[in-house]
Amino acid sequence: MENVFVMDHPLIQHKISMLRDCRTGTNEFRKLVEEIAVLMGYEAFRDLPLMEVEVRTPIESCRTPMISGKKLAVVPILRAGLGMVSGILTLVPSAKVGHIGLYRDPVTHEPKEYYCKLPESIEQRVVTVVDPMLATGGSAEAAVNFIKEKGGKQIKFLCIIAAPEGLERLHRSHPDIQIYCGHLDRGLDENAYICPGLGDAGDRIFGTK
Numbered sequence: 001m002e003n004v005f006v007m008d009h010p011l012i013q014h015k016i017s018m019l020r021d022c023r024t025g026t027n028e029f030r031k032l033v034e035e036i037a038v039l040m041g042y043e044a045f046r047d048l049p050l051m052e053v054e055v056r057t058p059i060e061s062c063r064t065p066m067i068s069g070k071k072l073a074v075v076p077i078l079r080a081g082l083g084m085v086s087g088i089l090t091l092v093p094s095a096k097v098g099h100i101g102l103y104r105d106p107v108t109h110e111p112k113e114y115y116c117k118l119p120e121s122i123e124q125r126v127v128t129v130v131d132p133m134l135a136t137g138g139s140a141e142a143a144v145n146f147i148k149e150k151g152g153k154q155i156k157f158l159c160i161i162a163a164p165e166g167l168e169r170l171h172r173s174h175p176d177i178q179i180y181c182g183h184l185d186r187g188l189d190e191n192a193y194i195c196p197g198l199g200d201a202g203d204r205i206f207g208t209k
């Protein structure tokens with residue numbers, strides 16, 4: 001699928017396996033989510049535009065590439081997406097941070113909005129939406145809808161684990177955005193949880209249940 005990238009890096013796969021393990025506690029889980037976000041961000045930012053700048057080394061002056069003045073924003077889907085923000089900011093520390101609050105209705109599994117605050121001039125930014133889990137795709141689809149309604153144009157979506165159902169829904173609704181998945185799992189169960197998945201990402205990051 002065009003614009004869909006499933007990661008195959010061994011470090012990402014290894015860390016995802018550790019996340020899945022039900023014996024992995026909150027502290028370690030949170031660290032792993034952050035580390036995976038760094039590794040996924042490294043791949044996802046491959047296409048950031050560069051420009052040549054003049055730099056004087058101790059030897060001589062040269063023209064050398066730096067990230068062009070493109071503005072960046074990272075937008076976690078609350079709560080679980082918060083766990084990936086620090087990893088992305090490690091790579092792009094000057095990015096602005098927006099927040100979109102959504103939770104899944106326990107019966108319909110459709111997303112309910114409770115918060116949305118995005119950085120200014122969103123239309124000029126590369127917007128990286130982060131959420132560890134892409135299950136039915138309802139939350140990601142709604143988040144991208146909000147960002148587009150506010151003018152966002154260049155959007156990337158990063159998830160650690162995707163179900164085929166959610167990936168297809170998000171790609172069908174928003175074929176223009178780039179979707180990066182750490183791993184594509186088998187599918188959803190009757191409660192719309194990803195199988196084998198890792199359980200409830202928000203609860204495991206924040207130690208709630």
Ligand SMILES: O=P(O)(O)OC[C@H]1O[C@H](OP(=O)(O)OP(=O)(O)O)[C@H](O)[C@@H]1O
Pocket residue numbers: 077078079080081102103104109111131132133134135136137138139140166192200201202203
């Ligand atoms: O693709 P979907 O079917 O929409 O499911 C994925 C969403 O479910 C989880 O959030 P949850 O509703 O558990 O909220 P939380 O992060 O506050 O725990 C997850 O972090 C995604 O946002």
Ligand SMILES: O=c1cc[nH]c(=O)[nH]1
Pocket residue numbers: 080133135192193194195197198199200201202
């Ligand atoms: O498996 C799932 C599905 C939705 N949200 C999660 O946190 N986990």
Ligand SMILES: [Mg+2]
Pocket residue numbers: 080200201202203
């Ligand atoms: Mg949750």
